Amino acid sequence: MKQRLLVMNGQKLVQNEVDGTWKTIKVTKAPGLKAGFYNIYLAKEAETTSHTYEGLIVHVDKDFFYQKSGSEFIKHPSKYFLKLPEVGKNITVQYDNEATQTKETIPAKTRKLSH
Template identity: 45%
Template structure:
Protein backbone atom coordinates (compact mmCIF):
# COMPACT_ATOMS: atom_id res chain seq x y z
CA UNK A 1 0.00 0.00 0.00
CA UNK A 2 2.91 2.34 -0.67
CA UNK A 3 3.68 2.84 3.02
CA UNK A 4 0.10 3.76 3.85
CA UNK A 5 -2.25 2.27 6.44
CA UNK A 6 -5.92 1.64 5.63
CA UNK A 7 -8.35 0.30 8.21
CA UNK A 8 -11.37 -1.47 6.74
CA UNK A 9 -14.49 -3.05 8.27
CA UNK A 10 -16.74 -5.70 6.75
CA UNK A 11 -20.33 -4.43 6.74
CA UNK A 12 -23.31 -5.38 4.58
CA UNK A 13 -21.30 -7.98 2.63
CA UNK A 14 -18.61 -5.51 1.56
CA UNK A 15 -15.39 -4.02 2.88
CA UNK A 16 -15.65 -0.33 3.79
CA UNK A 17 -12.79 1.98 4.69
CA UNK A 18 -13.07 3.13 8.30
CA UNK A 19 -11.09 6.17 9.35
CA UNK A 20 -8.34 7.97 7.55
CA UNK A 21 -5.72 6.60 5.21
CA UNK A 22 -2.41 7.55 6.78
CA UNK A 23 1.26 6.65 6.88
CA UNK A 24 2.03 3.31 8.54
CA UNK A 25 4.18 3.37 11.67
CA UNK A 26 7.84 2.44 11.37
CA UNK A 27 8.41 -1.22 12.20
CA UNK A 28 5.22 -2.52 10.58
CA UNK A 29 5.95 -4.38 7.37
CA UNK A 30 3.70 -3.84 4.34
CA UNK A 31 0.96 -6.41 4.08
CA UNK A 32 -2.57 -7.32 5.02
CA UNK A 33 -3.18 -7.92 8.71
CA UNK A 34 -6.49 -9.65 9.41
CA UNK A 35 -6.99 -8.24 12.88
CA UNK A 36 -10.69 -9.03 12.68
CA UNK A 37 -9.57 -12.59 13.53
CA UNK A 38 -8.00 -11.38 16.80
CA UNK A 39 -8.73 -13.37 19.92
CA UNK A 40 -9.21 -11.63 23.25
CA UNK A 41 -6.15 -12.05 25.49
CA UNK A 42 -6.35 -14.58 28.29
CA UNK A 43 -5.52 -12.76 31.52
CA UNK A 44 -4.72 -15.67 33.83
CA UNK A 45 -0.90 -15.90 34.08
CA UNK A 46 -0.41 -15.64 30.32
CA UNK A 47 2.29 -13.87 28.26
CA UNK A 48 2.19 -12.66 24.66
CA UNK A 49 5.24 -11.58 22.67
CA UNK A 50 4.99 -9.81 19.36
CA UNK A 51 4.45 -6.68 17.32
CA UNK A 52 1.93 -4.00 18.32
CA UNK A 53 -0.07 -3.32 15.14
CA UNK A 54 -2.85 -0.95 16.11
CA UNK A 55 -4.41 0.91 19.00
CA UNK A 56 -8.15 1.34 18.47
CA UNK A 57 -9.14 4.07 20.91
CA UNK A 58 -12.77 3.95 19.79
CA UNK A 59 -13.13 0.25 20.72
CA UNK A 60 -10.59 0.48 23.57
CA UNK A 61 -8.38 -2.30 22.17
CA UNK A 62 -4.71 -2.87 21.43
CA UNK A 63 -3.95 -5.35 18.63
CA UNK A 64 -0.80 -7.46 18.73
CA UNK A 65 0.59 -10.03 16.33
CA UNK A 66 1.97 -12.91 18.39
CA UNK A 67 3.55 -15.45 16.04
CA UNK A 68 0.85 -16.00 13.40
CA UNK A 69 -2.05 -15.15 15.71
CA UNK A 70 -3.65 -11.79 16.41
CA UNK A 71 -4.42 -10.92 20.03
CA UNK A 72 -6.49 -8.03 21.33
CA UNK A 73 -5.85 -6.48 24.74
CA UNK A 74 -8.01 -4.00 26.63
CA UNK A 75 -6.47 -0.55 26.32
CA UNK A 76 -7.49 0.45 29.83
CA UNK A 77 -5.30 -2.37 31.22
CA UNK A 78 -2.17 -0.39 30.24
CA UNK A 79 -0.83 2.47 32.35
CA UNK A 80 0.24 4.13 29.08
CA UNK A 81 -0.41 2.92 25.52
CA UNK A 82 2.22 0.53 24.15
CA UNK A 83 4.38 1.74 21.23
CA UNK A 84 2.92 0.90 17.82
CA UNK A 85 5.37 -0.86 15.49
CA UNK A 86 7.50 -2.23 18.34
CA UNK A 87 7.92 -5.78 19.62
CA UNK A 88 6.77 -6.11 23.20
CA UNK A 89 6.09 -8.79 25.75
CA UNK A 90 2.78 -8.43 27.57
CA UNK A 91 2.52 -10.49 30.76
CA UNK A 92 -0.73 -10.93 32.69
CA UNK A 93 -0.59 -11.84 36.35
CA UNK A 94 -3.75 -13.12 38.12
CA UNK A 95 -6.31 -11.17 36.04
CA UNK A 96 -5.31 -7.83 37.55
CA UNK A 97 -1.76 -6.83 36.79
CA UNK A 98 -0.22 -6.38 33.38
CA UNK A 99 3.47 -5.78 32.69
CA UNK A 100 4.88 -4.57 29.40
CA UNK A 101 8.47 -5.13 28.26
CA UNK A 102 10.02 -4.02 24.96
CA UNK A 103 12.35 -6.42 23.20
CA UNK A 104 14.25 -6.58 19.95
CA UNK A 105 13.76 -9.47 17.57
CA UNK A 106 17.14 -10.91 16.56
CA UNK A 107 17.91 -10.26 12.93
CA UNK A 108 19.19 -13.00 10.70
CA UNK A 109 22.55 -12.09 9.28
CA UNK A 110 24.36 -14.06 6.65
CA UNK A 111 28.11 -14.23 6.60
CA UNK A 112 29.54 -14.68 3.16
CA UNK A 113 33.03 -16.11 2.78
CA UNK A 114 34.92 -15.37 -0.36
Protein backbone atom coordinates in the same frame (compact mmCIF):
# COMPACT_ATOMS: atom_id res chain seq x y z
CA MET B 1 -18.29 -6.25 12.77
CA LYS B 2 -15.20 -7.49 10.95
CA GLN B 3 -12.19 -5.17 10.91
CA ARG B 4 -8.89 -5.51 9.05
CA LEU B 5 -5.83 -3.44 8.26
CA LEU B 6 -4.42 -2.89 4.80
CA VAL B 7 -0.82 -1.69 4.85
CA MET B 8 0.78 -0.33 1.68
CA ASN B 9 3.15 2.50 0.75
CA GLY B 10 3.80 3.33 4.42
CA GLN B 11 0.09 3.88 5.08
CA LYS B 12 -2.31 1.86 7.26
CA LEU B 13 -5.94 1.73 6.16
CA VAL B 14 -8.41 0.61 8.82
CA GLN B 15 -11.31 -1.13 7.09
CA ASN B 16 -14.69 -2.43 8.29
CA GLU B 17 -16.80 -4.95 6.41
CA VAL B 18 -20.19 -3.45 5.53
CA ASP B 19 -22.70 -5.57 3.58
CA GLY B 20 -19.93 -7.83 2.24
CA THR B 21 -17.71 -4.95 1.09
CA TRP B 22 -14.62 -3.55 2.83
CA LYS B 23 -14.95 0.20 3.56
CA THR B 24 -11.97 2.31 4.62
CA ILE B 25 -12.78 4.28 7.78
CA LYS B 26 -9.36 5.68 8.71
CA VAL B 27 -5.91 6.18 7.16
CA THR B 28 -2.76 6.67 9.26
CA LYS B 29 0.99 6.16 8.95
CA ALA B 30 2.26 2.58 9.37
CA PRO B 31 5.69 2.78 11.01
CA GLY B 32 7.41 -0.60 11.22
CA LEU B 33 4.63 -2.58 9.53
CA LYS B 34 5.19 -4.69 6.44
CA ALA B 35 2.82 -4.33 3.50
CA GLY B 36 -0.15 -6.69 3.47
CA PHE B 37 -3.51 -7.50 5.01
CA TYR B 38 -3.86 -7.88 8.78
CA ASN B 39 -7.15 -9.64 9.60
CA ILE B 40 -7.47 -8.38 13.17
CA TYR B 41 -11.07 -9.60 13.37
CA LEU B 42 -9.49 -13.06 13.89
CA ALA B 43 -7.65 -11.84 17.01
CA LYS B 44 -7.84 -13.98 20.13
CA GLU B 45 -8.63 -12.38 23.48
CA ALA B 46 -5.55 -12.08 25.70
CA GLU B 47 -5.52 -14.40 28.72
CA THR B 48 -5.29 -11.93 31.60
CA THR B 49 -4.66 -14.36 34.45
CA SER B 50 -1.08 -15.49 33.90
CA HIS B 51 0.29 -15.31 30.39
CA THR B 52 3.04 -13.62 28.35
CA TYR B 53 2.81 -12.47 24.72
CA GLU B 54 5.63 -11.22 22.53
CA GLY B 55 5.29 -9.58 19.14
CA LEU B 56 4.64 -6.57 16.95
CA ILE B 57 1.95 -4.00 17.76
CA VAL B 58 -0.13 -3.56 14.59
CA HIS B 59 -3.08 -1.42 15.73
CA VAL B 60 -4.27 0.61 18.72
CA ASP B 61 -7.80 1.93 19.27
CA LYS B 62 -9.67 3.27 22.31
CA ASP B 63 -10.70 -0.17 23.63
CA PHE B 64 -7.92 -2.55 22.53
CA PHE B 65 -4.48 -2.87 21.05
CA TYR B 66 -3.62 -5.66 18.66
CA GLN B 67 -0.38 -7.62 18.66
CA LYS B 68 0.93 -10.06 16.04
CA SER B 69 2.38 -12.86 18.13
CA GLY B 70 3.76 -15.65 15.96
CA SER B 71 1.17 -16.38 13.29
CA GLU B 72 -1.85 -15.11 15.25
CA PHE B 73 -3.23 -11.81 16.49
CA ILE B 74 -3.86 -11.10 20.17
CA LYS B 75 -6.38 -8.48 21.34
CA HIS B 76 -5.34 -6.75 24.59
CA PRO B 77 -7.89 -4.69 26.58
CA SER B 78 -6.63 -1.11 26.92
CA LYS B 79 -8.16 -0.76 30.41
CA TYR B 80 -5.30 -2.79 31.95
CA PHE B 81 -2.58 -0.40 30.73
CA LEU B 82 -1.58 3.07 31.92
CA LYS B 83 0.25 3.79 28.67
CA LEU B 84 -0.60 2.12 25.38
CA PRO B 85 2.23 0.85 23.17
CA GLU B 86 3.10 2.40 19.82
CA VAL B 87 2.27 0.77 16.49
CA GLY B 88 5.33 -0.83 14.92
CA LYS B 89 7.06 -1.64 18.23
CA ASN B 90 7.96 -5.17 19.30
CA ILE B 91 6.94 -5.63 22.91
CA THR B 92 6.45 -8.31 25.53
CA VAL B 93 3.14 -8.11 27.40
CA GLN B 94 2.95 -10.01 30.67
CA TYR B 95 -0.25 -10.57 32.65
CA ASP B 96 -0.34 -11.66 36.28
CA ASN B 97 -3.92 -11.80 37.57
CA GLU B 98 -4.93 -8.75 35.52
CA ALA B 99 -1.81 -6.79 36.59
CA THR B 100 0.24 -6.00 33.51
CA GLN B 101 3.77 -5.25 32.53
CA THR B 102 5.12 -4.32 29.10
CA LYS B 103 8.67 -4.23 27.83
CA GLU B 104 9.99 -3.30 24.41
CA THR B 105 11.91 -6.17 22.82
CA ILE B 106 14.31 -6.42 19.94
CA PRO B 107 13.23 -9.04 17.41
CA ALA B 108 15.66 -11.88 16.76
CA LYS B 109 17.55 -11.72 13.48
CA THR B 110 16.56 -14.50 11.11
CA ARG B 111 19.28 -14.09 8.50
CA LYS B 112 22.80 -15.35 8.96
CA LEU B 113 25.87 -13.74 7.47
CA SER B 114 27.91 -15.91 5.14
CA HIS B 115 31.66 -15.52 4.67
